[in-house]
Amino acid sequence: MLFAGEDRTVRIWEKNACVQTITHPAISVWTVAVCSENGDIVTGASDRLVRVFTREPQRYADAAAIEQFSEDVKSSAIPQQSVGNINKEKLPGPEFLTQKSGTKEGQVQMILESNGNITAYQWSMAANQWVSVGTVVDQAGSDGRKISYNGKEYDYVFDVDIEEGKPPLKLPYNVSQNPYEVARKFCEDHKLPLTYLDQVTNFIVQNTQGATLGQSTSQGADPWGTDARYRPGDATAPQAPPQPPAPKAKILPQKDYLDILTANHNPIFKKLQEFNQALVNDGSKGLSMNPSDVEQLNGAVSLLEKGSAKDIDPSAIDLIVKAATEWPEDKRLPGLDLLRLLFAAEEPVAYLTTEQNILHRLANSGVFAPTSPLNNTMMAVRSLSNLFKTDVGRAVAGNEFDQIHESVSAFLTTPNRNLIIAITTLYINYSVLLAGDNNADRVLSLLDDLNKILHGAKDSEAIYRALVATGTLLSLDSDFCEAGRDILQLPSAISAAEKQAKEPRVKNVVAEIREKLQG
Structure with missing residues (x-):
C-alpha cells in the first residue's frame, strides 16, 4: 500500500508496517501510482518531473542519474515550519550518525553540523544507514515559493550583466546550496576566469541579504533578483565581480592563485563558544578561555568579517591558534576555520610564521596524521592554500615546501x-x-x-x-x-x-x- 503525505514523503507499507520511504523535501508529491505489471512506483511532483522507482536492477537508472537524485535530495531546503520548533543546543553532532542506528524505516534525526547548519537525516532499513534529506532553513525560500528556471526551482535567479549591450546572464541559487560551489559553476558555465570565484560568491551572499543558511531574512526582496542585478561599474552592487576580460582561448598555464575565503563568521564563533563552554564544564581550565578571552575573540571575528584582519591583536591570534592546535580534536574545527581566514592576510601570516611557527605547530598537533578527523585536515589544507593570497604567505609557502608537501602527500x-x-x-x-x-x-x-x-x-x-x-x-x-x-x-x-x-x-x-x- 502507498501513502503520499503532506510532508513530501511517499511511504510503502506492507503488513501494517512501513518498509520503505521515498523523500524529496523540496518537492511536493502530487500523485503516486503502482504499475500492476511489475510493481514499479510512479510519482508526479511539483517540479514537473515523473519519477519511476523499481526494485528490479535491470530497470535502474544509470549511476549518474541516481547520484544526481541523491545530490538533489541532500541539497534540498526544508522549511522549518514543516519540522516544528528545534532547539539547536540539544541536537547531536555528526558523530551520532556513525554511533547510533535508527529504530524504524523513515525515522528522522536532526543533526547540528559543524558549520552551524541543521541537516535532516532519515533512516533507511534497506541500506542500514542514515541518509541526508536536506537542510532545515528558516530563511527565504522556506515559505515554499520558488522560481522556475531551466526546468528547476530556485529561491533566487539573479541577473548578471557581464557586457554592455548583451542580455544578462542568469545566476540561479537555492539557500541550501554552498555559495562557493554555485559561484564556481557559474564561472565555469560562462567561461569566466576562476579568479572571480570569491567575488561572485560574495555577490551571492550579499544579495540574498542573509538568506544564506544561518543568517537572517530580508523581507520583500524581488524574487527575480533584478533589484540586485550586477552591472559593471555600479557602485551599489556589493562585492560584485568586475567586468571580466574576453575568455582566453587556452586554459593552460594557470596564472592566478586561488583562495578559499568564503565564511559564515557568526556560526563559526558560536560553535567555538559552544565548544569552549564544554571545556569549562569538563573542568579543562588549562584549555578553555575565560570571558575576557571570548570577548577578545569576538572582536577578532568581527574584524575578519569586515576584512580588517590586519587590525587583529596578536593575543587574539594566539587564542585562535590555541583552539586550532591544542583543543581536543573533535573541537578544533572552528579554530582551524578562523586560522584559514588569518592565513589570507599579510600581517597575521607574518606574526603566525615568525612568532608562532604555525606550520610546525600544525604538524605537531596531529592534524595531518592518518587518525585525524578529515574535516580538520581539510581545513588545515585550505589554510595552506590561502598562504598564496599575499606576498608574505607565498614566501612562506616557497620556503616551507618540503614540510607542507610531506604533510599533505599522505592524503x-x-x-x-x-x-x-x-x-x-x-x-x-x-x-x-x-x-x-x-x-x-x-x-x-x-x-x-x-x-x-x-x-x-x-x-x-x-x-x-x-x-x-x-x-x-x-x-x-x-x-x-x-x-x-x-x-x-x-x-x-x-x-x-x-x-x-x-x-x-x-x-x-x-x-x-x-x-x-x-x-
Missing part, C-alpha cells in the same frame, strides 16, 4: 571530496608559484603526486583542478613533459581522468595536456 588518495579539492587547489597554487622559480625537484615531486591523484580521484572538480595543476607544471619546461611522459607515465593518468570525468572542461584541458606531452 592523495582520500575519498573525502572536500579534502582532495583542497589539496588540488594547493597544488594549483604551487604550480603557479613555480613558474617564477623553476625548481626541478619540486616540479617532479608535484607531478608524481598529481599522477596518483588522477589515477584515483572520482570527483570531477578535483580531477579538473589536478589536471590544471599538471598542465601548468608541464608548461614550465619541455624536459618536464618528457619526464611526465616517459618516467611518470602521465598519459595513463590523463586517460583515467578523462574516463572518470566526462565534462567539456575536462576534455579541453586534457587536449591541451596531450598536446604538450606529444610535443
